[in-house]
Structures are given as structure tokens and as C-alpha cells.
Amino acid sequence: MAKHDTPMLDELEKGPWPSFVTDLKRQAETHPECWDILGQLELSYEDKITHWKHGGIVGVFGYGGGIVGRYSDVPERFPGVEHFHTMRVAQPSGMYYSTKHLRAMMDLWDKYGSGMTNMHGSTGDMILLGTKTENLELVFWELTHDLNQDLGGSGSNLRTPSCCLGESRCEWSCYDTQDICYALTMHYQDEIHRPAFPYKFKFKFSGCANDCVAAIARSDFAVIGTWKDDIQIDQAAVKEYMAGNFPANGGSHKDRDWGPFNINKEVLNLCPTRCMWMEGDELKIDDSECTRCMHCINVMPRALKPGKEKGATICIGAKAPILDGAQFATMVIPFIEISKENDYENIIDLIETIWDWWMEVGKNRERCGEAMQRIGLANFLSIMNVEPIPQHVREPRSNPYIFWKEEEVPGGWERDIIEFRKRHAA
Amino acid sequence: MGYDPKNPMEGRITDIGPRSYEEMLPPIIKANKGKWLYHEIPEPGVLLHVAEGGAECYTVRVGSPRLVSIEHVREMCDIADAHCEGYFRFTTRNNAEFMVDSREKCDALIADLKGRGNKFPIGGTGACVTNIVHTQGWVHCHTPATDASGPVKCVMDDLFEYFTSMKLPAQVRIALACCLNMCGAVHASDIAILGIHRKPPMIDNDRITGVCELPLAIASCPLGAVKPAKATNSKGEEIKSVKVNADRCMFCGNCYTMCPAMPLADPEGDGIAILVGGKVSNSKSAPKFSKLIIPYLPNTPPRWPETTEVIRRIVEVYAKDARKYERIGEWAERISWEKFFEKCDIPFTDKSIDDYRLAYDTWHTTAQFRYTSHTDAYTK
Numbered sequence: 001m002a003k004h005d006t007p008m009l010d011e012l013e014k015g016p017w018p019s020f021v022t023d024l025k026r027q028a029e030t031h032p033e034c035w036d037i038l039g040q041l042e043l044s045y046e047d048k049i050t051h052w053k054h055g056g057i058v059g060v061f062g063y064g065g066g067i068v069g070r071y072s073d074v075p076e077r078f079p080g081v082e083h084f085h086t087m088r089v090a091q092p093s094g095m096y097y098s099t100k101h102l103r104a105m106m107d108l109w110d111k112y113g114s115g116m117t118n119m120h121g122s123t124g125d126m127i128l129l130g131t132k133t134e135n136l137e138l139v140f141w142e143l144t145h146d147l148n149q150d151l152g153g154s155g156s157n158l159r160t161p162s163c164c165l166g167e168s169r170c171e172w173s174c175y176d177t178q179d180i181c182y183a184l185t186m187h188y189q190d191e192i193h194r195p196a197f198p199y200k201f202k203f204k205f206s207g208c209a210n211d212c213v214a215a216i217a218r219s220d221f222a223v224i225g226t227w228k229d230d231i232q233i234d235q236a237a238v239k240e241y242m243a244g245n246f247p248a249n250g251g252s253h254k255d256r257d258w259g260p261f262n263i264n265k266e267v268l269n270l271c272p273t274r275c276m277w278m279e280g281d282e283l284k285i286d287d288s289e290c291t292r293c294m295h296c297i298n299v300m301p302r303a304l305k306p307g308k309e310k311g312a313t314i315c316i317g318a319k320a321p322i323l324d325g326a327q328f329a330t331m332v333i334p335f336i337e338i339s340k341e342n343d344y345e346n347i348i349d350l351i352e353t354i355w356d357w358w359m360e361v362g363k364n365r366e367r368c369g370e371a372m373q374r375i376g377l378a379n380f381l382s383i384m385n386v387e388p389i390p391q392h393v394r395e396p397r398s399n400p401y402i403f404w405k406e407e408e409v410p411g412g413w414e415r416d417i418i419e420f421r422k423r424h425a426a
Numbered sequence: 427m428g429y430d431p432k433n434p435m436e437g438r439i440t441d442i443g444p445r446s447y448e449e450m451l452p453p454i455i456k457a458n459k460g461k462w463l464y465h466e467i468p469e470p471g472v473l474l475h476v477a478e479g480g481a482e483c484y485t486v487r488v489g490s491p492r493l494v495s496i497e498h499v500r501e502m503c504d505i506a507d508a509h510c511e512g513y514f515r516f517t518t519r520n521n522a523e524f525m526v527d528s529r530e531k532c533d534a535l536i537a538d539l540k541g542r543g544n545k546f547p548i549g550g551t552g553a554c555v556t557n558i559v560h561t562q563g564w565v566h567c568h569t570p571a572t573d574a575s576g577p578v579k580c581v582m583d584d585l586f587e588y589f590t591s592m593k594l595p596a597q598v599r600i601a602l603a604c605c606l607n608m609c610g611a612v613h614a615s616d617i618a619i620l621g622i623h624r625k626p627p628m629i630d631n632d633r634i635t636g637v638c639e640l641p642l643a644i645a646s647c648p649l650g651a652v653k654p655a656k657a658t659n660s661k662g663e664e665i666k667s668v669k670v671n672a673d674r675c676m677f678c679g680n681c682y683t684m685c686p687a688m689p690l691a692d693p694e695g696d697g698i699a700i701l702v703g704g705k706v707s708n709s710k711s712a713p714k715f716s717k718l719i720i721p722y723l724p725n726t727p728p729r730w731p732e733t734t735e736v737i738r739r740i741v742e743v744y745a746k747d748a749r750k751y752e753r754i755g756e757w758a759e760r761i762s763w764e765k766f767f768e769k770c771d772i773p774f775t776d777k778s779i780d781d782y783r784l785a786y787d788t789w790h791t792t793a794q795f796r797y798t799s800h801t802d803a804y805t806k
Contacts, residue, residue, distance in 0.1 A: 015579065
């Protein structure tokens with residue numbers, strides 16, 4: 001594989017942000033197929049269109065996911081990328097790595113792959129980009145035997161679960177996101193590797209309502225940390241913030257002069273329910289009005305903390321627009337305890353209740369959230385054995401078109417028109 | 427012993443999952459997990475977390491193109507071995523984070539990172555533009571309407587000063603998805619760069635019989651624009667195929683996902699739409715979807731100047747006009763979308779008026795509005 005002229009891509013070596021083109025060229029010194037990645041990409045830059053073919057079902061024996069087949073539509077010009085399959089490798093929860101493990105992964109990809117990766121894919125997996133069909137089983141063998149490491153999900157299956165870094169380095173996390181993410185990933189290996197669902201299904205675990213892993217926007221089953229008691233206040237630290245001794249929001253705005261910290265402007269008046277006020281120099285919170293949005297805690301992390309009785313809110317059914325339009329996940333379970341003591345049994349029960357229903361009624365390529373829309377939230381809550389509460393809706397319906405059930409109406413629906421006409425002439 | 431193609435099930439190991447996170451935690455993290463008290467951002471790109479008992483963890487966050495070579499990852503490993511006892515991590519926005527347990531080690535780490543050219547830019551914290559979440563584009567995907575790594579590089583080059591500083595009203599999360607499948611989940615981003623198609627699919631009647639299940643292709647269209655039809659292939663044979671009612675096509679590309687014989691990508695047709703004002707966090711206001719403000723910008727490799735220019739304009743107007751802590755969507759809602767278009771000098775077109783499902787929810791059903799240049803025809 002020879003070097004190609006890439007005048008357009010060379011323009012992407014300029015500028016202060018690290019250049020993937022420079023990186024590809026460096027890798028091409030030992031992996032000449034990278035010259036063909038660059039060559040084909042340059043051709044796309046000239047033609048303004050992709051040069052990857054649609055499809056190509058490849059995989060390893062026994063798995064229906066984890067590998068995405070990819071073939072060049074100009075293989076004679078770029079033989080190094082004729083096959084360019086992706087392997088999705090399940091990431092450790094929180095995406096921490098020992099260099100020992102990561103180096104071993106890179107050595108494996110040095111041996112069998114193109115030398116390029118994504119750290120990481122959108123769902124969270126480590127993405128190994130570009131290998132040939134004949135290498136797939138060899139990589140999988142070494143991955144499982146030597147690295148004690150498995151593939152992630154692709155296709156209509158449980159996608160590799162992911163989480164924020166949680167308690168590992170965040171004071172706000174209301175449960176151990178890494179542990180439940182790992183435990184459920186292990187519990188559902190079969191569902192990750194063998195597609196049996198109508199479409200993809202994603203779990204994401206965020207430790208608090210800041211939602212750093214975008215669970216509410218991107219997962220069918222979003223577990224978002226919260227608490228059910230009162231925000232913990234350190235009044236002495238509140239005074240330090242007001243005196244300007246502690247930086248607001250951890251110092252996140254320090255490259256611009258926004259003036260001295262003003263607790264009214266920055267905290268009390270930005271609270272969505274205005275449930276905070278000052279009494280003298282004491283900060284007061286009416287916790288019964290608090291919606292646990294995290295803003296006050298974000299701004300004064302040394303003075304305010306989530307409550308002590310922590311757990312999570314479960315929101316269900318988020319997805320990107322294809323097909324029925326984008327959906328955020330809908331709040332279904334206001335509060336649930338998350339504890340490794342019970343092996344997350346309560347969460348597993350919820351997940352499997354959804355799956356039992358969705359696998360029965362879901363149409364081909366219908367996400368859980370779309371199926372929820374099709375049957376309606378009230379029906380979905382009934383399937384989940386959840387009593388409807390006002391928190392399930394932003395506002396009550398404004399139309400009167402209620403799908404009454406026959407058993408809800410005294411006497412049922414069977415009536416006799418002849419009897420009716422005896423009393424009511426037509 | 428290794429893989430034996432004659433006995434593929436021999437000695438096979440499956441369903442072992444990922445490595446446990448517990449093996450991967452840096453010592454300072456492992457020792458203090460669940461004990462963190464608070465954090466600060468001493469300078470852009472550096473986080474200080476303080477634990478019960480006073481332990482400190484300094485984190486240095488560096489940008490990355492996400493599309494990285496094994497040599498690049500090995501270099502990260504070299505850095506982690508030299509400074510961080512052999513551990514580091516990645517963030518959900520494709521940054522890398524190196525953690526150490528003292529300010530001295532942090533300073534040495536920063537000096538090392540800065541000595542490696544522009545490979546490891548330090549930043550991405552606080553009120554900044556952090557790394558762009560993005561997809562594969564022309565580097566690896568079969569359905570893209572634009573490239574991903576290229577436009578991301580251009581936008582980050584252009585906004586670099588906002589990555590390395592914290593001078594914006596709030597964090598600005600940019601995401602790029604190279605087609606409507608939105609593997610990059612750009613639908614809840616402050617600024618979304620979205621690859622779009624504008625030509626309906628072609629029908630490859632020489633291929634369709636072999637590669638498509640016609641009922642799936644027909645069912646894939648959310649608007650019923652794909653119908654069964656008889657067609658003639660290039661050999662003159664009559665075959666079962668489909669036809670597309672182009673007037674009903676909304677260019678989502680779902681038919682092509684289901685049927686490789688219905689390609690719709692096109693150099694003139696494809697390009698970029700810009701959406702703004704989305705957010706994921708529940709902080710202050712509820713999560714919001716990004717809204718479409720520019721329906722189409724051309725694909726102009728290698729530097730995508732139309733895209734970088736308009737994004738810079740939005741960021742700069744926002745930086746000047748928004749209040750502290752206000753996200754782009756919160757700012758736009760406060761000043762009104764009509765003012766947003768006016769202040770950012772972005773022409774409003776009919777393409778920003780929703781006509782898909784639930785469109786009515788976005789119509790303006792009140793007599794309350796702001797007078798802007800858009801109403802001049804009525805008032806001047």
C-alpha cells in the first residue's frame with residue numbers, strides 16, 4: 001500500500017486542535033493500510049460522498065452483535081481497506097483503564113487491526129476500527145483467552161450499558177453507577193451478544209440529575225441518581241461562599257469578571273421552584289418544594305450536598321429521532337433504592353417487566369419509547385404495575401377522548417337497542 | 427493452542443463481559459471512592475477533588491480527536507505510567523483524564539503534556555466549549571451525509587480559545603451526527619451539527635431483488651412514501667421492486683438503512699443542518715431538544731468554512747448576551763427565538779417551522795411576541 005496524495009486532508013493538519021490526519025500518518029509508518037484510509041477519505045473529500053458499501057454481515061460464532069461489517073466500494077484503489085470491519089469491545093465501567101490492559105489491547109490491534117481506534121464509540125464501547133474477516137475469530141480468541149475481555153453489543157440487542165464515573169470521583173453521585181453498570185452488564189451477557197429484541201435497548205446510569213452520561217436523552221432505561229430527604233447544608237461554608245472565600249460553581253467561570261458572588265442572583269433566583277431563601281445569614285430550603293435539579297449544589301459544592309437517603313429516579317423510553325422523532329425518557333418510577341445488597345433485583349424486575357411486554361408487542365425496529373407512545377403512557381404504567389400519579393405528566397390532558405374500559409362503566413357496554421327504542425322513539 | 431478454524435467451538439470462551447472497573451481504578455481513586463467532599467477547578471482543564479481526610483486528586487483533562495491511533499493511545503499510556511501510577515480514563519465526551527495525588531505531580535504532568543506539541547490540549551472544564559461528541563462520517567460509515575472528524579477538527583480549531591478557557595456564560599456542548607440516525611445523539615446539544623440528505627433515494631433495480639426484503643423497505647418509511655411497484659432491471663426482466671413518492675420523502679434515509687438498493691447520498695444534496703438550544707442536564711430547566719435554526723449548509727471540505735463561521739457567530743453573540751449560568755437554550759427562550767434569530771443574524775426560513783408529528787406544539791398560539799426585524803413588514 002502506497003502513500004497517496006492527500007492535499008485536502010493535509011489542510012486538516014493545520015490548527016491548534018489535535019489532528020487525526022497527522023495521527024493517521026504517524027500510524028501509517030507501521031500500518032501502511034492507514035495510507036489507504038487516508039486515500040479513500042481524500043477521495044470522499046473530493047467526491048463529497050462516502051465510499052463505504054452498505055452492509056456486510058460478519059461476526060464471530062455464536063454472537064449476533066459486537067462486530068460491524070464494512071467494505072470499501074473502491075477496493076482496487078485502496079486494497080488496505082477492502083475489508084474494514086469494526087469490533088466493539090465492552091469498556092470498563094467509568095472508562096478507567098490500567099495502562100497494562102490498554103497496552104495489551106493496543107498490541108492485539110497492532111497484530112490484527114488497522115491501527116486505528118475510537119476512544120470511545122457513542123454508546124461507550126472501545127471501538128477497534130478496521131480488520132479483515134479472517135482476523136475476527138483470531139482477535140476474539142485472544143481477546144477472551146489472553147485479555148479476559150469480551151465484545152459489546154450491536155444490532156437489535158441490549159447495547160453495552162454505560163455510566164458516568166459516579167462515586168469514583170464525584171461527590172454528587174447518589175449511588176455506585178459503576179457497580180450497577182458492571183453487574184447488569186455481566187447479568188445480561190446473553191442479551192448483549194444475541195439479538196432477540198425488536199430493536200436496540202440501552203441502559204445508562206447517571207449518578208445525579210446533571211446526567212453526565214445523557215441517560216435521559218439517549219437510553220431506553222435511564223437510572224438517574226436522586227434523594228428523598230433534605231439537601232445537606234453546611235451553613236459555615238455558605239458564609240464562605242458569600243464572603244467570596246470559596247469559588248462559585250467550583251471556579252467554573254473564573255476567566256471572566258462576573259462580579260462578586262451574589263447568592264440571590266446565582267442561586268436563590270435561579271432555583272426552578274424558588275424554594276430557597278436567606279434568613280439573616282442562614283440559608284433556608286423548603287425541601288418539600290425542591291425538585292432536586294442540582295443547580296444550587298453545583299454552584300456551592302462545599303456548602304450543599306444531596307440528602308442522605310439516596311437512590312434513583314427511573315425514566316424510560318429515550319431515543320434519537322429515527323423514526324418517530326426524538327424522545328426524552330419519561331419519568332416512571334420517582335424513587336427507587338439502588339443497592340448491591342440485593343444484587344439490583346428491584347432494577348432487574350423493572351427491566352424484565354419492560355422486556356416481557358416490548359418483546360411481545362414491539363414491531364420490527366420499534367424502540368421501547370415508540371411502543372410506549374403507541375399504546376399510551378397510562379397503558380404502559382399499567383403494564384409496569386405502577387399507579388398513575390401527577391408526576392407522570394407535565395399537565396393533565398386537555399382533550400376529553402378517554403379510552404374507558406368496559407369494566408369501568410356500570411352495566412358494561414352491552415345494551416339492547418330494542419329495549420332502548422321502547423323508551424326513546426327514533 | 428489458539429483458534430482452530432476446523433473446530434471453531436473448541437476451547438471457546440464467551441459471555442465473560444468487560445473487565446471489572448475495580449481493576450482499572452487509579453490508587454487515589456480507589457482509596458477515596460465514595461468519600462469525595464467537594465471539587466474545584468483551579469485552572470482550565472484541571473480539576474481538584476478533595477476527599478474526607480484531606481486526600482486530594484488533581485485531574486488534568488485533555489482533548490482528543492476520538493479517532494486515535496494505537497500509537498496515540500500508547501503515548502497516553504506512557505504519560506500515565508510516568509505520572510499516574512499506570513492508570514487514566516476517558517470521559518463521555520472523548521476527552522482523556524490523567525489523575526495524580528498532589529499539586530507537584532500535577533505540575534509535572536502538565537509540563538509533560540505541554541511538551542508534546544498540540545497532541546494533548548488541556549481544557550474542557552467549566553464554562554467552556556468542551557470536546558465535540560461525534561460519529562464516524564466518511565472515515566467509516568455507510569450512511570453519512572457529511573464527514574465527522576473533519577468538521578469537528580475545523581470547529582474545534584476555530585473555537586480552541588473557548589476549550590482552553592472558562593469565559594462563557596455556561597458550558598456549551600457541541601455534538602455532530604453525520605446523518606439522521608444520530609449515533610452522536612445530537613438532539614439534546616447546545617449546538618448540533620447534523621448531516622442531512624436532500625435528494626430522495628434512487629432505486630437500484632439490478633440489486634434490489636438480491637439485497638432487500640421489500641416489505642421491510644416499504645414499512646421502513648415513516649410517511650408511507652415507499653410503495654411496492656413492478657420495475658424492469660437492466661437485463662429487461664420485470665422484477666418486484668418499490669417506487670418512492672418523492673413529494674412525501676423527508677430524506678431520513680431509513681429506507682436505505684433497511685435496503686441497500688435505495689442509496690440517497692449525493693454531493694449536491696447532502697450537507698449540514700444546525701440545531702441549537704438543547705441540553706441534557708436537569709439543572710435549573712428541564713432537558714431540552716435542540717431546535718433547527720439553519721436547514722442547510724453545503725459540505726465544503728476540507729475546512730467547512732460556512733459551518734465554522736456560523737457556529738462562532740452563535741457562540742460569540744451568546745457569550746456577550748447571556749447571563750451567568752444560562753445555557754444557549756435557556757438564553758434563547760428568555761430573549762425569545764425571534765430575538766435569537768435577529769441577534770445572531772441568521773435568516774429565519776419556513777424550514778424551521780415544524781411540519782412533522784406534534785408540530786402544532788411548536789406553533790405560536792398567543793398574541794404575545796417581540797417586535798423584531800421580522801415584523802418590519804407589518805410595523806414600518
